[in-house]
Amino acid sequence: MQQTKQILVIGNGMVGHHFVDQLRAKDPLAQITVLCGEAQLAYDRVHLSGYFSGTSAEQLALTTEEAYQAANIQYRLNCWVEQINREQQLVVTSHGGQFYYDELVLATGSYAFVPPIPGNDQPHCLVYRTLQDLDAIAQSAAVSKVGVVIGGGLLGLEAANALKQLGLQTHVVEFAPQLMAVQLDQAGGQMLSQKITELGVQVHIGKATQAIVAGAECRYQLQFADGESLETDLVLFSAGIRPYDQLARSCGLAVGDRGGIVVNDLCQTSDPHIYAIGECALWQQKIFGLVAPGYQMARVVVSQLTAGELSFTGADMSTKLKLLGVEVGSIGDAHARTPGALSYVFTDPRAKVYKKMVVSKDGKRLLGAVLVGDTSNYDSLLQYALNDMLLPKQPEQLVLPAASGTPLAALTLPNSATICSCHNVAKGDIVAAMDSGCCDLAGIKSCTKASTGCGGCTALLKSVVDDELESRGVEVKNHLCEHFEYSRQELLHLVQVGGIKTFSELLSRHGQGLGCDICKPTVGSILASSWNDYVLKKPHVGLQDTNDTFLANMQKDGSYSVVPRIAGGEITAEKLLVIGQVALDFNLYTKITGGQRIDLFGARLEQLPAIWQRLVDAGFETGHAYGKSLRTVKSCVGSTWCRYGVQDSVGQAIAIENRYKGLRAPHKIKMAVSGCTRECAEAQSKDIGIIATENGWNLYVCGNGGMRPRHADLFATDLDTDTLIRYIDRILMLYIRTADRLQRTSVWMEKLDGGLDYLRKVIIDDELGIATELENQMAALVHTYACEWKATLQDPQALKRFRQFVNSPDADENIVFVEERSQIRPATADEKRQWLQQIPITQLSEAELPVNALAEEK
Amino acid sequence: MAWTDICAFEDLVENSGICALLNGQQVAVFLLAHSDEPQIYAVGNYDPLGKANVLSRGILGSVGEQIVVASPLYKQHFSLTTGQCLEQPDVVIPVYRVKLQQGRVWLNAGQQNQQASAA
Numbered sequence A: 001m002q003q004t005k006q007i008l009v010i011g012n013g014m015v016g017h018h019f020v021d022q023l024r025a026k027d028p029l030a031q032i033t034v035l036c037g038e039a040q041l042a043y044d045r046v047h048l049s050g051y052f053s054g055t056s057a058e059q060l061a062l063t064t065e066e067a068y069q070a071a072n073i074q075y076r077l078n079c080w081v082e083q084i085n086r087e088q089q090l091v092v093t094s095h096g097g098q099f100y101y102d103e104l105v106l107a108t109g110s111y112a113f114v115p116p117i118p119g120n121d122q123p124h125c126l127v128y129r130t131l132q133d134l135d136a137i138a139q140s141a142a143v144s145k146v147g148v149v150i151g152g153g154l155l156g157l158e159a160a161n162a163l164k165q166l167g168l169q170t171h172v173v174e175f176a177p178q179l180m181a182v183q184l185d186q187a188g189g190q191m192l193s194q195k196i197t198e199l200g201v202q203v204h205i206g207k208a209t210q211a212i213v214a215g216a217e218c219r220y221q222l223q224f225a226d227g228e229s230l231e232t233d234l235v236l237f238s239a240g241i242r243p244y245d246q247l248a249r250s251c252g253l254a255v256g257d258r259g260g261i262v263v264n265d266l267c268q269t270s271d272p273h274i275y276a277i278g279e280c281a282l283w284q285q286k287i288f289g290l291v292a293p294g295y296q297m298a299r300v301v302v303s304q305l306t307a308g309e310l311s312f313t314g315a316d317m318s319t320k321l322k323l324l325g326v327e328v329g330s331i332g333d334a335h336a337r338t339p340g341a342l343s344y345v346f347t348d349p350r351a352k353v354y355k356k357m358v359v360s361k362d363g364k365r366l367l368g369a370v371l372v373g374d375t376s377n378y379d380s381l382l383q384y385a386l387n388d389m390l391l392p393k394q395p396e397q398l399v400l401p402a403a404s405g406t407p408l409a410a411l412t413l414p415n416s417a418t419i420c421s422c423h424n425v426a427k428g429d430i431v432a433a434m435d436s437g438c439c440d441l442a443g444i445k446s447c448t449k450a451s452t453g454c455g456g457c458t459a460l461l462k463s464v465v466d467d468e469l470e471s472r473g474v475e476v477k478n479h480l481c482e483h484f485e486y487s488r489q490e491l492l493h494l495v496q497v498g499g500i501k502t503f504s505e506l507l508s509r510h511g512q513g514l515g516c517d518i519c520k521p522t523v524g525s526i527l528a529s530s531w532n533d534y535v536l537k538k539p540h541v542g543l544q545d546t547n548d549t550f551l552a553n554m555q556k557d558g559s560y561s562v563v564p565r566i567a568g569g570e571i572t573a574e575k576l577l578v579i580g581q582v583a584l585d586f587n588l589y590t591k592i593t594g595g596q597r598i599d600l601f602g603a604r605l606e607q608l609p610a611i612w613q614r615l616v617d618a619g620f621e622t623g624h625a626y627g628k629s630l631r632t633v634k635s636c637v638g639s640t641w642c643r644y645g646v647q648d649s650v651g652q653a654i655a656i657e658n659r660y661k662g663l664r665a666p667h668k669i670k671m672a673v674s675g676c677t678r679e680c681a682e683a684q685s686k687d688i689g690i691i692a693t694e695n696g697w698n699l700y701v702c703g704n705g706g707m708r709p710r711h712a713d714l715f716a717t718d719l720d721t722d723t724l725i726r727y728i729d730r731i732l733m734l735y736i737r738t739a740d741r742l743q744r745t746s747v748w749m750e751k752l753d754g755g756l757d758y759l760r761k762v763i764i765d766d767e768l769g770i771a772t773e774l775e776n777q778m779a780a781l782v783h784t785y786a787c788e789w790k791a792t793l794q795d796p797q798a799l800k801r802f803r804q805f806v807n808s809p810d811a812d813e814n815i816v817f818v819e820e821r822s823q824i825r826p827a828t829a830d831e832k833r834q835w836l837q838q839i840p841i842t843q844l845s846e847a848e849l850p851v852n853a854l855a856e857e858k
Numbered sequence B: 001m002a003w004t005d006i007c008a009f010e011d012l013v014e015n016s017g018i019c020a021l022l023n024g025q026q027v028a029v030f031l032l033a034h035s036d037e038p039q040i041y042a043v044g045n046y047d048p049l050g051k052a053n054v055l056s057r058g059i060l061g062s063v064g065e066q067i068v069v070a071s072p073l074y075k076q077h078f079s080l081t082t083g084q085c086l087e088q089p090d091v092v093i094p095v096y097r098v099k100l101q102q103g104r105v106w107l108n109a110g111q112q113n114q115q116a117s118a119a
């Protein structure tokens, strides 16, 4: 009978204890005996370093003798097993004691490997594995000044931190050419070295220690293969771990070539009555040096012994930790060894952040990641990797600094996603706990145990809980308007990918209702920047704001202003005369704008075509003052006239204005070109600012004047004109593609994850591989440019709209002007009252039923 | 109660508005054609909040179930069926009856004017 089976466990480390704990929970009657090699029952080795910062041995303990007694678990402390007798199913301890078993579980863990260096056995040469080790280190440190850790892996750095905390001058000596070679790639390792050096730990890389001899100034001297040496009082070995497999070896169980007790998916060794779990077990040639896989193995064996069906399927070796205060994370295929794998790399050399994301060849799955200096994206990335989730369209967003925050929405995780691997808690378990009434983090922790192991999942757990709470409470909408549940960027994508050419099509395929004054102009602009159709083409007419519809700017009284393009602010006397004459003939108010052109106010709707006919005939084009599009490229007079100028700023401004005129964008775009650093054109307050240098042009981006001034960022220096134009092409197109509705470039930049550095990477380094595409799109738009006024004047259908009344040639009598400073201005309400009979203002009226006019006709 | 012939159906602009003069009053006439059953609506052209004759140049759309035009000046929404301003329900613009006959658009002002002057 199962209940009477004698279950014997060797080793009471973290995994051995977990096994005992779980088995007892599943089977209250099992006879369990634990032989424990150390002086105390299991303690939290993962947080061992806490011992140096005040956590006591009691606090580290995972259990107590009382608890074991209460659970009816037999245990022996300081009880080292020497031998296993498989025939008689018994083990023999160093004291000669014998313990019989029906099922034997080896949870012997591993020990610190001490490299065979002459002199490695001296009194102050220590390791970092057990509480006893830590006591020894503390004692030694008390009489030492300098400490060296040999081994720059994960544990070595943790040990270095301990030495530093103990007040020693600390060095790390690593044989490999980088730190943490297992988890990090070279660049990540380098960044880590830098950070750690900054924190006052000296890093010696690529050093093979050959001997430890007596020192001159310190107790010892390390002698390196390259002839150099390093003096130290204390040597701490952290050169890897070796599984405790001697027991298994000597009783003939299969062990790996390089150590480890071979187990199958059920964690059985080559003897079906002997199991091995934790750090001593070798599964598919792998030893898992982490606690979570060990816990999984423990659960597998418990399941075996209680007629369950769990099996071990491997474990994720991803890690996130803080080493010497530096956040480090490693996920999956950190070295991009998968064939065809692609890497996205983000480096912030100032903050010393390095992030690398390894994705599959098709860019759809996350294979691995390296994070140094900032592990805030770790949880999201890990979930993508573990759940094999489809990456977002722009996966790089995941590693860019979270300015606007793009952490993986916990809501999108499947219920099966493991949130806490230590305690094997899936998202579904958390949701279930919340369903049954737990509604805060503390409650969920205590009822699911999530986040009570290594603690690595705390942030993720919180976001799952938060998201879940949110979805149960108020709904947050981030879509454009009630008609489209998409952002502008998503809509643009839908339009371009779906080849959608009209608003109706987009609405019927992806929206609801009839649209509104928010989505219609937005979609109109998207369609224009995608296909560059004439904006007054029939299907687009109803989409435009009145300004776009009538290609003029409506003023407060319903009249319009007219702004012809004056590229670069350069205008001939003849053209000035034309403008003057037009203003006189139509009695318009004229004003010079901040963008170096002339605005003509007070045109009635029905006058617009006649005015424009005159302007177009004289060679003017529309200035797009009404559109969310390029306004002006302001310029100073530049080298042609100015004695300081170093380049022809006017020529450049005209060329640029002509290139981008008509370009529809999420918001208006302003540019300027200055002929030298004196910056008379105020380029640094523009979306695109260009300042001439001796060698070319400096490009500034994303500046703004107006309500929210922002100084532009210097994007690139000394560009030749070709490169300058290519960069501007790319930047503008990227802006058009990704910005929100009515988002100026300044705000766009501030919201852009990764900011300026990111923009440089995309535009200059072409890290997304889209530069050519952006240029091509821009080229297509530039190529298809046509002056909208010219087109309108040739289109009788469009011209029909430019009349106040469909059934009368009368003018709107509510538009009244009076004279001021020798020009017109709109009359005030009082003034109008004197001139006009009052316009009737309607009071509350009964609702009228709409008439389906077409139906009536039938 | 008289019906007035305003214009041809072709003079209307799909999903947009035009303005007609009806007994000295400015009327905005809209053709809504997103669905299979196009609808014509007529309301006053005067925006009482922006104090200008501009509603025919506003953008058509829907807010929930309401079919509305947004004023091009300050973007308030007016219901095309009740004339009520959604942002300021005490402000109401006139609504006119409209019909289509032999391809011509007709407006009826009578009822509306009576109410406006009666109040």
Ligand SMILES: Cc1cc2nc3c(=O)[nH]c(=O)nc-3n(C[C@H](O)[C@H](O)[C@H](O)COP(=O)(O)OP(=O)(O)OC[C@H]3O[C@@H](n4cnc5c(N)ncnc54)[C@H](O)[C@@H]3O)c2cc1C
Pocket (backbone or CB within 6 Å): A010, A011, A012, A013, A014, A015, A016, A017, A035, A036, A037, A038, A045, A046, A047, A048, A049, A079, A080, A081, A082, A107, A108, A109, A110, A128, A129, A130, A155, A158, A244, A247, A277, A278, A279, A280, A288, A289, A290, A291, A292, A294, A321, A454
């Ligand atoms: C400083 C430090 C930091 C770590 N940080 C992390 C971390 O952040 N995350 C993480 O996942 N992992 C971490 N680890 C690793 C983690 O502690 C181990 O993976 C885990 O403890 C393995 O558990 P185990 O039970 O298999 O082995 P152990 O905890 O080593 O337990 C094995 C026990 O068996 C005993 N034993 C061995 N042979 C015999 C014998 N013949 N007879 C009797 N008893 C015997 C040993 O004395 C020991 O007590 C860290 C380890 C260290 C040392």
Ligand code: SF4
Pocket (backbone or CB within 6 Å): A636, A637, A638, A639, A642, A643, A644, A645, A646, A649, A674, A675, A676, A677, A678, A679, A680, A681
């Ligand atoms: S920016 Fe330089 S070149 Fe241009 S006007 Fe000023 S001083 Fe002259």
Ligand code: FES
Pocket (backbone or CB within 6 Å): A419, A420, A421, A422, A423, A450, A451, A452, A453, A454, A455, A456, A457, A458
């Ligand atoms: S993953 Fe370790 S506590 Fe949750």
